[in-house]
Amino acid sequence: MAYDRFVSHRAAVVSVFIMATLVIFVALSPFTARYGVNESVQAPPNYFLSPRANAWLGTDDIGRDLYSRLIYGVRVSLIIGIFSGLISVAIGCLIGSVAGFRGGRFDDVVMRVTDLFLAFPFLVTLLVMRNMIGGISWLKPVTGELNSVRFIIVLFAIFGWMGVARIVRGQVLALKEREFIEAARAVGASRWYIVRRHLLPNSIGPIMVALTFSVVSAIISESTLAFFGYGPQAGDGATSLGILVGQAKGAVNTGFWHLALFPCLTLVVIALCINFIGDALRDATDPRLQRDA
Amino acid sequence: MLRYVLRRLAWAIPTLIFVTFLVYIALRIGTDPVASYKRINPRATKAKIAQYIEVNGLDPNYVRGYFRWLGNFVTLDWPRSIKGSREVWPQLKDALANTIRLGVAASSVGIVIGLGLGVFAALRPGGRRDVAVNTAAFVGISIPPYVSAILFQLLFAVYWSRWFGSTLFPTSGVYPPGQLGFDLGLMLKHMVLPTFVVAIQIIAVYSRYMRSSLLDVLNSEYMRTARSKGISEARVLFRHGLRNALIPVVTIAALDVGAIVGGLIITENVFSYPGMGKYFLSAFGEGDFPLLMPWMVIIVASTLFFNLLADISYAWLDPRIRLA
Amino acid sequence: MSAPVLEIRDLTVTFTTPLGPLAAVRGIDLDVRAGEMLAVVGESGSGKSVSFLAAMGLLPKTATITGSVLLDGRQLVGASSKELRAVRGQLMSMIFQDPLSALNPVHRVGDQIAEMLQAHQKLSDKAAKARSVDLLEIVGIPQSGDRALQYPHEFSGGMRQRVVIAIAIANSPKVLIADEPTTALDVTVQAQILEVIQKVQKQFGTAVVLITHDLGVVARVCERVNVMYAGRVVERAEIGDIFDAPSHPYTRGLLASLPQAGVERLSPIAGFPPNMLRPPAGCAFRARCPHAVAECGETLPTLRQIGASHSACIRAEEVLTSS
Numbered sequence: 048m049a050y051d052r053f054v055s056h057r058a059a060v061v062s063v064f065i066m067a068t069l070v071i072f073v074a075l076s077p078f079t080a081r082y083g084v085n086e087s088v089q090a091p092p093n094y095f096l097s098p099r100a101n102a103w104l105g106t107d108d109i110g111r112d113l114y115s116r117l118i119y120g121v122r123v124s125l126i127i128g129i130f131s132g133l134i135s136v137a138i139g140c141l142i143g144s145v146a147g148f149r150g151g152r153f154d155d156v157v158m159r160v161t162d163l164f165l166a167f168p169f170l171v172t173l174l175v176m177r178n179m180i181g182g183i184s185w186l187k188p189v190t191g192e193l194n195s196v197r198f199i200i201v202l203f204a205i206f207g208w209m210g211v212a213r214i215v216r217g218q219v220l221a222l223k224e225r226e227f228i229e230a231a232r233a234v235g236a237s238r239w240y241i242v243r244r245h246l247l248p249n250s251i252g253p254i255m256v257a258l259t260f261s262v263v264s265a266i267i268s269e270s271t272l273a274f275f276g277y278g279p280q281a282g283d284g285a286t287s288l289g290i291l292v293g294q295a296k297g298a299v300n301t302g303f304w305h306l307a308l309f310p311c312l313t314l315v316v317i318a319l320c321i322n323f324i325g326d327a328l329r330d331a332t333d334p335r336l337q338r339d340a
Numbered sequence: 341m342l343r344y345v346l347r348r349l350a351w352a353i354p355t356l357i358f359v360t361f362l363v364y365i366a367l368r369i370g371t372d373p374v375a376s377y378k379r380i381n382p383r384a385t386k387a388k389i390a391q392y393i394e395v396n397g398l399d400p401n402y403v404r405g406y407f408r409w410l411g412n413f414v415t416l417d418w419p420r421s422i423k424g425s426r427e428v429w430p431q432l433k434d435a436l437a438n439t440i441r442l443g444v445a446a447s448s449v450g451i452v453i454g455l456g457l458g459v460f461a462a463l464r465p466g467g468r469r470d471v472a473v474n475t476a477a478f479v480g481i482s483i484p485p486y487v488s489a490i491l492f493q494l495l496f497a498v499y500w501s502r503w504f505g506s507t508l509f510p511t512s513g514v515y516p517p518g519q520l521g522f523d524l525g526l527m528l529k530h531m532v533l534p535t536f537v538v539a540i541q542i543i544a545v546y547s548r549y550m551r552s553s554l555l556d557v558l559n560s561e562y563m564r565t566a567r568s569k570g571i572s573e574a575r576v577l578f579r580h581g582l583r584n585a586l587i588p589v590v591t592i593a594a595l596d597v598g599a600i601v602g603g604l605i606i607t608e609n610v611f612s613y614p615g616m617g618k619y620f621l622s623a624f625g626e627g628d629f630p631l632l633m634p635w636m637v638i639i640v641a642s643t644l645f646f647n648l649l650a651d652i653s654y655a656w657l658d659p660r661i662r663l664a
Numbered sequence: 665m666s667a668p669v670l671e672i673r674d675l676t677v678t679f680t681t682p683l684g685p686l687a688a689v690r691g692i693d694l695d696v697r698a699g700e701m702l703a704v705v706g707e708s709g710s711g712k713s714v715s716f717l718a719a720m721g722l723l724p725k726t727a728t729i730t731g732s733v734l735l736d737g738r739q740l741v742g743a744s745s746k747e748l749r750a751v752r753g754q755l756m757s758m759i760f761q762d763p764l765s766a767l768n769p770v771h772r773v774g775d776q777i778a779e780m781l782q783a784h785q786k787l788s789d790k791a792a793k794a795r796s797v798d799l800l801e802i803v804g805i806p807q808s809g810d811r812a813l814q815y816p817h818e819f820s821g822g823m824r825q826r827v828v829i830a831i832a833i834a835n836s837p838k839v840l841i842a843d844e845p846t847t848a849l850d851v852t853v854q855a856q857i858l859e860v861i862q863k864v865q866k867q868f869g870t871a872v873v874l875i876t877h878d879l880g881v882v883a884r885v886c887e888r889v890n891v892m893y894a895g896r897v898v899e900r901a902e903i904g905d906i907f908d909a910p911s912h913p914y915t916r917g918l919l920a921s922l923p924q925a926g927v928e929r930l931s932p933i934a935g936f937p938p939n940m941l942r943p944p945a946g947c948a949f950r951a952r953c954p955h956a957v958a959e960c961g962e963t964l965p966t967l968r969q970i971g972a973s974h975s976a977c978i979r980a981e982e983v984l985t986s987s
Binding site for chain 2: 745757779
C-alpha cells in the first residue's frame, strides 16, 4: 500500500529511473568512461575545448575529458554520500531511539546538543569541525588523512547522525505510548528488545526518508567543501563532483560555459532526484495516511 | 511569561561562555594559531611570539588560556590580526554591516514571497498552482546556493554583456572599485543578485512550510465554526487560518536563521561581497585566530539569540504553551 | 400550530468523489416550527448532519445541492455567499460535536463570542465584550468576567460546549442546529448541556434541531422526532408516538436495540447500512427489515400519513400492529 502511494508520485518514479541509470553508468565506469580520469584527450592544444566529437562535454584546463571526469567524480561523490548516509543513519537510529525511549536526562542532553549544532551555520561548523578532527592526531587511524575520502565520510557521519537522531526520536516518542508497546512491556520484554523488535521496524518509513536526505545532504556538503577548496583530494588527479563544480567558479570569469554548466547540472539533477524520492517516501509512509483502510 | 523570558536570558550567559569555550578549543586544535602566526610573520622574534601567545590567551592550559582570552575580550582589549597587525573591530564592523544589509534584504523579500506563495498554493491543494509552487520550491531547495550564484553570474555578467554590451547587475563587491563614500543607488545595484540568490533558498523553504501548515489549519474544525458565524471569508482566512498557521512557521523560521546565514556566507563568496562570509573564509584560511574569535562570538551570540526568540515567539503566539 | 421557520423541501445532496457520485441526502422534506425542539435521529451516514450543513452552506464545493430550503421565507439553496453569510450566525446557527476542536485555540473565549456579535450587530468593542460576559453567564459559566479572558484549553469539556452554545445564540437566531452536542461529553455533563439548550430555547424563543443518534437524549427534551435512514426521512412523529407506537421498522429496530434493565441479550438490527455510492432501488432498509416484501424493492417509498405520524413504509399498518 505504501508502495502504491509512492508509485503515484510520478516525479519520484522518474527520479528512481534516473538515479538507477546513473548508478549503473557510474558503477561500470571503466567501460562507460571514454578516457582515464587523468588522461589528456589529444595532443596540445587541448585545453578548454568546447564539446565536440572526441570530448562530448569538452575539456578542462589541462585537456582532460570532462565527460569521463564527471563519471569518475560522480562515483566518488556517490560513494561519499551513500557511506556517510548509512553510517549517519546507523548512529542516529541508535542514539535517537535510546533518547526517545528512555527520555530523561540523556534525552535532554541529546536534544540540546543537537539543537545547538543544527542551529549554527552549517558551513562554519563543518569547516571548524573538519580542522579540529583533522588536528587530533590520535584519531588518524580511524579518519585517515585530512584530505582523504575516508575523512570526509567520517566527518559527515559525525554530523549527519544528529538530524537522523531527531527524526527517529520523534517517531519513537509517538510510538512509545501505543498499546502494542505497553503489551510488550507487560509480557516482560526488555527495553532493548522492544526497541529492536517493535520500535525500529515500525519506524522504517521515517528512517528511509532520513537516509535519503542524509545522502543528498552529504553530496551537497561535499560539493560545497570542494568549492571552497576544502574537499577531498582523492589523489592521482582523481576528482569528485564537488571539485568539478568548484572549477566552475573560475569558468565564469573565463567564459567557458561547459565547465560550469555540466557539473552544476549533474549536481542539481542528482539532488533533485534524491529529494523527490525522499519526499515521495515521506508521503508514502506518513502514519497519518495509514489509518484509512 | 516574563519570568520565562528572564529565566532563559539567565541561562544564555553561561551557555554563551560554554559554547565559545568549545569554539576556542576547536579553533586552537584546528587552526594552530601559533604556527599560523609564524607562517605569516616568518621573521617574528621570540618576544613577539610570546606576546602574541599571551595576548590571545593561547596558554598550554586550555582553561586558563580561555579565561585569559575572555578577560581581554570582555574588556574590549582585542588583539590584532596576525597580518600586519591590523585592528579587528573596523574590519568586523564593516563585514557585519554588509552582511546584515544583505541578510535583511534577502529575508524580507524571501519571507514575504515565500509565505505568499505558500498561502497561494494551500488555498487550492492539488490544483495546478499548488503543483507549480511545490515543484518550483523543490527545485529551489535542490539547487545549492553557490550553483545558482554561479549561474546568475554567468547569465548576468558574462552573457548579458556579450549580448547587450553592458552589465545589468554587477556581480561583485559592494561598490565598483575605487568608489569612495556612500552611494545608495550603487549599493542597491550591487546587492540585487546576491539578494536574489539567497532569497531563492528562503522562498523555497518557507513556501513549503507555510503551505503544509496552512493546509493543516484549513482542515481544522474551528475553521468550520468560524464560517458558521457568517463572517467574511477574508476574515476567516486571516484571523483564523493564517493566525494559527503562522505559529509553526515562525518557530521554524527563527531556528532556520543559521541556514540563511550559511547561504549568505556561500553567496557572499561567489559574488565577492565583503561580508561576514568572506571575512570568515579568509580568516579561517589563514588561521588568523585574533580575527576568528570575535567573529565566532558574534555568530554564537546571534544563534543563541534567535533560538531564544524562537522559544519566546512560540510561547507568545500559542497560548497553550504559555502556561506550561 | 405555528408557521414553520425552516422549511425544507425535496433536498438532495450529492458529493462528487473519486469513486463516483455519493448520494448523501436523497430528497427530504422537513419543517421546523418556531420555538420547538425537534429531533433528527439516525445513525452515521444517514445524512442527518449533511442536510443541515447544506442548509447553512457549509459543505465543500464537491457537494451538489438541489431542492428548497426556506428560512423565514428566504431561499438558501443557490443563494450567494453574501446572502448566506448574512443568514449564518444571525438567523441560523450551528453547534458541533467536539467543543475543543470547534473553538480556535489561540483566541480568547470572550473574543470569540464578541466576533459573532460584531459580525451581525453594530456594537463597539466595549459593548461587545460586555455582552459576551452576559452570554457566558446565561449559559451558566461562573465568574464570567474572568473566564471571558481565558483560552479554550483552560475550560473543561462541558464548559467548552457551553461557550460554543453562547457563541451560537449570541445574535438570538431563529434556528439553532445542534449536531451531536453531547456525544463527546460525559453522561452527567450531557444532562447539563441539554438543560442549557432548553433554557436558551425558552429564553430566546429559538427553534432547536437536535441531531443525534442517541434516543435517550431525544426522550428527555424533544417534542417531535424525524428519523432518517440512508438519506431519507423514514418516520416523523410526536415524541410519545415514536416511543409507544413506532410506525417504521427501522424505528422499531432502534428502540429494540436499546439496552434494557433485566434483559440480558442485546438485539441489534441485523445487517449494515447501505453503500451510498450505489444506493439500492426501492426502500433502503429492505435488506434488514423483518417486514420486507417484494414490492419494497420496486419504488422509493414516500412519507405518508398514518394516524398522527408519518411513515415511509408501505407496510406501516402491519408494523404498528405487530408488537
